[in-house]
Structures are given as C-alpha cells and as structure tokens.
Amino acid sequence: MLDPKQGVIGYDLTWQDTGETAGQVHEDDLEGLLRFVAEQLNSEETGWLLGDKKLFLTATASMLASAALKQMPPASTVLSLQPEDLADAATLAQVQALRGAGYGISLRHADLAGTPLSSDISHVEVRFSAGDFAAQARRYAALKKSSLRMIGRPVSSWQDYDACAMLGLDAFIGKLHLTPRSGARAKGLNPAQQIIVQIMNMVGRNDGIQKIEEAFKRDPGLSYELLRFINSAAFGLKAEVQSLRAALSLLGYEALFQWLSLLLATASSSGYSPVLMETAIIRGRFAELLGQKHLARGESESLFVAGIFSLLDRLLGVEMKDVLASIKLSEQVAAALLTRSGPYGPYVALAEACELNSPLVGPLSASLKISPREVNLAHLSALAWAQNLGVRAA
DSSP states (O other): OBOTTSOBOEEEEOOOOOGGGTTOOOHHHHHHHHHHHHHHHEETTTEETTTTOEEEEEOOGGGGGOTGGGGSOGGGEEEEEOGGGGGSHHHHHHHHHHHHHTOEEEEOSOOTTSSOOOTTOSEEEEEOOGGGHHHHHHHHHHHHTSSOEEEEEEEOSHHHHHHHHHHTOOEEEESGGGSOOOSSOOOSOOHHHHHHHHHHHHHHTTOOHHHHHHHHHTOHHHHHHHHHHHTSTTTOOSSOOOOHHHHHHHHOHHHHHHHHHHHHHHSOOTTOOHHHHHHHHHHHHHHHHHHHHHSOTTTHHHHHHHHHHTTHHHHHTSOHHHHHHHSOOOHHHHHHHHHSOTTTHHHHHHHHHHHTTOTTHHHHHHHTTOOHHHHHHHHHHHHHHHHHTOOOOO
C-alpha cells in the first residue's frame, strides 16, 4: 500500500484457498493463520517486525473475538470488514471494543453515496474509475472532512495514482510495484552502478582480493558502505573491522556478490520508484529463503540474485538482455530472468504470484513441492527482513 508520496505504508494481507481445500477454509483455519502471522511478525526482543508499516487483514466477524488477534499490535493492525458485518449488534460491539483498544477498522464495498458511515470506522475502501472524476471528487471531498482515511483500489497506473492523490485519498492498492514512474529518467547504469557492476564481474571471475580491494578504493562511498555492512550488528563481530581487505576476506565471494546485487538494485537514479526497490528486495529474500530448504547448499545466494534482479530492467529503464550483457551471471540465473525457466525460474514466478495474490500460487508451490506454510513463512520473513535492512531510495 502506497501513500501520496509513493512511500510504502503497509501491506494488504488476504487469505487464499488453494488445492483440495479451496472454498472449505473454516474459521478455526483462519484463527490458525492469524496466529501464524502474529508469531512471524512479532519479536519478543524487538517487537513489531514491520517497523512503522501497517498490516491490513481481510477479516470475518468471528475473527474479531479471536485470541490470536490480541497478539497483533493494535496501532499496526487494520481489520477489513463488509458493511453487512456491522448490521449484527454483537459484531458492532466487538468493533467498538477493538477501536477503543487502538485497532483500525476498514470497510470495503461500502455504498459511499448512501447512509453515513459509522463513526467506528477508521478507513474506507473506495473504488476509483477514471471516467467519473468530477463526481468522485465531490463525493471524496465530503469524506475528507471527516477523520476517515480513504483507500483507493484498484490503482493500476501512475496516472490513476496521481488522480487519486488529487482527490485526497490517503492510501493506494494496485500493481504499481511492477511499474516504474514515467517521465524524464536516466536509462542504463549511473556512475555508482557502473562501479558496482565492475566489481561484481571481478567477483564472478574470481579475481584476487587485492584487485577487488583496489576497485573499492577508487570509490570511497562504496568502501564506507562495505565497512559499515561488515561492522553491523548482523555480523556480531567482537572487534571492529577497519581494513577493506579484512572485510572482503570475512565476507567471502558469494556473500559479497549478494551484497553488491542488493546495492545495485538500490543505487539511486532519476525517476526512481521506492516501491519497486522494496519489491525487488522482498523477491530476492523470499526466493533465497525457499532455496535454503529446497535446493542444494549454496544455491540460495543465486536465488537471491535472481529475485532481486528480476526487476532490475524496470529499475534501470533498460531491456533485461542489456542488463545481462553488463553483468556476468550464470546460465541458470539468466534463464530465470529472461523466461522464468531453469531451476530458479519457478521460484521467481512464485514470488511474483504471491505479490499479486494470483491463483497460480497453489500450482507453482505444488510443482516445487513447497507447502503453503513454507510459502507464508518465507513471504512474511522477507517482508520483515526488508524493513530491517535499512536500505532506502535516495
């Protein structure tokens, strides 16, 4: 979910029935799924793993009294209900109690031209259609005067996004993560990215550490980033590493290539779309986590590269074949990027399907012999990992 400044403010989580149980998921199944989400996104040490982002959950009336719901942080949780749910007095009482505790309540499929919305609602989902702009402007202007937050769905293009922002909508759901912002933007590698690619190719050729160290020394900013990375809390080193050579030796070539891949995708360029960057990071981590369990040792690093590079053509504004001409990658990674084929291609395709809540999630995961639980675990873990990475677009 995006805000009017293109920032990612949260995620819309829906329940998808797949396989033989399609259409037969019961309330106790939803209770288990909600408990699973709460366990994966909360840490006893650091709390809510999505940082300042909210999680919007498609809810049922029975879920409102769920014990698992109490494990979700109220300020970060918005429950999405249907208007008819509020017609039940017991459900309405639960909604009021949840609102009092700090949870958000969103209404979808509401008749905005009908009766006034309940004061217990914090968010309302509005449907945007480009052909009825004037009428929508009047309708949404009236809602804007209230404390309601308006969510636009579906917002499928940046033109629609701009129109929704003009209407005063607060959040947007669509497929914008797949489309870079149009307008004047540099195409191809910028100077920072060119240096990163140069070093990646050196690593791919197994050049000596001394030669790679010399390349880092030609870019003080990149050298600083490497030392900051190796001295971060994630490594837990007892003594601070102060030399590039020591950092390169400790990191190793595979991890270095993976880290450079991340830097390449997040190096700033004009016309940059932050949501595209975050999606690339999540894809890479999602594929990597699944590969750690289902592929041979060491192949998960290649899956991370395949996932994060799967959006590099859009991030750079070039054709994927031109990306591959610049960076020496394995045939397996290249096949995944070009045609979603080879051993890594289905993992990237699965990541894409999860982003879009596609019905292909079930068949793809089944073909890889990956259980729904593993898919959910990898996806939630990747979301949390991306928030704690600390990488932001410039």
